[in-house]
Amino acid sequence: MELKTKISAEDGKQELVITREFDLPLELLFKAYAEPEIVEQWMGTKVLKLENKKHGGYQFETTDTKGNVVFQANGVIHEFVPNRKITRTFEMENTAFTVQLEFLEFEQLTNDTSKLNMHIVYKSVALRDQMLQIGFAPGLNMAHNRLQTILSKLK
Amino acid sequence: MEIRRDVFQAIADPTRRAILSLIALQAMTPGAIADSFDSSRQTISKHIQILTECQLLKQVQSGREIYYHFNPNKMKEIAEWLMPFAKIWDDRFNKLESIMNKYKTKK
Numbered sequence: 455m456e457l458k459t460k461i462s463a464e465d466g467k468q469e470l471v472i473t474r475e476f477d478l479p480l481e482l483l484f485k486a487y488a489e490p491e492i493v494e495q496w497m498g499t500k501v502l503k504l505e506n507k508k509h510g511g512y513q514f515e516t517t518d519t520k521g522n523v524v525f526q527a528n529g530v531i532h533e534f535v536p537n538r539k540i541t542r543t544f545e546m547e548n549t550a551f552t553v554q555l556e557f558l559e560f561e562q563l564t565n566d567t568s569k570l571n572m573h574i575v576y577k578s579v580a581l582r583d584q585m586l587q588i589g590f591a592p593g594l595n596m597a598h599n600r601l602q603t604i605l606s607k608l609k
Numbered sequence: 610m611e612i613r614r615d616v617f618q619a620i621a622d623p624t625r626r627a628i629l630s631l632i633a634l635q636a637m638t639p640g641a642i643a644d645s646f647d648s649s650r651q652t653i654s655k656h657i658q659i660l661t662e663c664q665l666l667k668q669v670q671s672g673r674e675i676y677y678h679f680n681p682n683k684m685k686e687i688a689e690w691l692m693p694f695a696k697i698w699d700d701r702f703n704k705l706e707s708i709m710n711k712y713k714t715k716k
Contacts, residue, residue, distance in 0.1 A: 496704040
């Protein structure tokens with residue numbers, strides 16, 4: 455199975471690189487990251503806050519049909535250069551995963567194609583490997599929250 | 610004839626990924642797994658069956674109860690171990706691409 459998304463994760467390193475080429479002009483690719491309504495559509499989460507500027511912050515939240523919160527994430531934006539790059543932190547709340555640092559670089563290939571390079575740095579090699587193996591992001595978070603709900607009911 | 614289950618199909622479903630993530634934290638009985646979701650027991654049971662057929666889950670009998678365990682070895686066997694992670698991002702980016710392509714034609 456050939457995927458358009460490439461993951462590079464060297465052994466023993468606490469970082470990984472995700473690259474992907476899009477059949478989209480650079481401006482449209484960047485827009486998908488900058489406009490909250492569009493982020494909501496492809497990330498499948500509600501965007502509570504998205505301040506696209508240095509020192510800005512963002513907050514994502516997903517609820518199930520009953521209104522229970524199943525996924526929460528937040529971060530701070532360090533650099534925001536339209537059509538070029540976003541540097542930010544990303545943290546999934548209520549999980550064993552600690553905050554990670556993300557460098558997103560957007561590049562024009564042709565008038566109709568573009569490329570995203572996402573460099574993620576984790577706190578440790580172990581955390582990176584764990585994320586790669588069972589880090590089904592929202593799934594894991596949901597499971598964890600469910601577990602907490604179940605455990606709190608038992609108390 | 611039962612279609613042979615493939616591992617990528619197994620992890621493509623968000624509920625099955627959630628089940629895997631849950632069991633990766635601790636072994637669970639089918640009832641405890643079903644209680645963690647809003648879906649019917651029957652639906653969850655079908656998901657568990659698929660995951661077990663792919664050997665991502667192992668059944669272990671303990672007294673009267675059956676416990677499901679996560680099988681990390683199978684996970685690593687998957688063509689390359691980065692595949693599931695890459696697949697999730699790939700799906701997400703495919704969605705981004707199709708949304709923005711529609712966006713383009715609307716303009």
